[in-house]
Amino acid sequence: MSTTKQTHRAGARRARPTAGKPHSKGVRLWDQFLQRKRPLGSLYAMTPLGRVDLVKQGVPPETLGILATDMGIPKEQLYATLGVPRATMERKLRERRPLNQDEGERVVGIARLVGQVDHMVRTSGDPKGFDAPRWVAAWLNRPLPALGGARPAALMDTAEGREIVSGLVAQMQSGAYA
Numbered sequence: 001m002s003t004t005k006q007t008h009r010a011g012a013r014r015a016r017p018t019a020g021k022p023h024s025k026g027v028r029l030w031d032q033f034l035q036r037k038r039p040l041g042s043l044y045a046m047t048p049l050g051r052v053d054l055v056k057q058g059v060p061p062e063t064l065g066i067l068a069t070d071m072g073i074p075k076e077q078l079y080a081t082l083g084v085p086r087a088t089m090e091r092k093l094r095e096r097r098p099l100n101q102d103e104g105e106r107v108v109g110i111a112r113l114v115g116q117v118d119h120m121v122r123t124s125g126d127p128k129g130f131d132a133p134r135w136v137a138a139w140l141n142r143p144l145p146a147l148g149g150a151r152p153a154a155l156m157d158t159a160e161g162r163e164i165v166s167g168l169v170a171q172m173q174s175g176a177y178a
Helices: 003-019 021-034 040-045 048-057 062-071 075-082 086-095 101-124 132-140 159-174
Strands: none
Touching (some): 021 048, 040 062, 062 132, 075 101
């Protein structure tokens, strides 16, 4: 490869992170989540493009610990729900390496579900004393007739499954499913 091509490619790689302001904004946003200045469920209120940007930047592995704590479940249970290997997640945490896009989408998906439930309760009922992350953790592990007796947690490891689960929550809000 010629030196000109190498320089051009290296320059293009360096330009990506700083070329768009969303990257630096996203990094600041992840810091707010990790410092607990903003709840992970607030990802629900973001635009889909905003969530895509956050996933592409790389979800910090510490996010899993925060989510598990908020949900009141062991990290291992969250890993199983998301279909991510425990050893891989622990290694990324140790090495401070972000999750890959697929892993990041799974984490953002469950955080978004928590936000969806929180939003639903705040707009439709009395949120006093309601703990959306813990409710989601319990609900994900209940067999549901709408899923043929399957648990919603069994669907959280795929994009289509997360969409189905989110749809069930939306149906509960509308009264179509209880």
